[in-house]
Amino acid sequence: MKADFRQRLFDALEESIVQDGYPKTTIADIVRRARTSRRTFYEHFSSKDECFVALLAEANATQVRRITEAVDPTASWETQVRQAIEAWIASVDSRPDLMLSWIRDGPALGLTARDLQRDSMENFIAMVQALAQSEGFLAGGALQVSRQRIVMLLGGLRELTAVTVESGGRMGDITEEAVDAAIALVGPRG
8 A cells, every 4th residue: 555655656746747847846736646645745755855766766777677678688789789779768758757857857956866876877887787798799799888888878868868858859869879879889899
């Protein structure tokens, strides 16, 4: 039952982000949309920011899991890169407002979100490093991908995502450019 209320609060917060944006969302908005009480909210979270960070942690874990599941480790490394980028884009397409809020509003939370930012980055780094050790990557001669390159890749994808969503563009329109850039970053050197 507690998990049900927690999920309702997450859904309500995400709906509020879509409708009003995170900065304008209040706890009153969240509990109204969740059809619950402030007391129930405070049984789960001490603040709107804590609820937001928990929602983002769940969303990031889901995104990493979906990307990992979408990649065939026996495929060529180029195909794996395409599969990973396409899964990234699909995950953003499924929740564009939340992803944009994570990219733009998350940093404003300061220390509240710093651990989440670090944990999320580590999860993505671990995922990319594991993919780079797959059968298809190793067979294709692709090198081990450095942490620095993964950070650059993720940072670039995040900013491209934000700019695309903010401008009302379609994530599918950036697929080829994102795949080409990712291949350039993680592929074998000349």
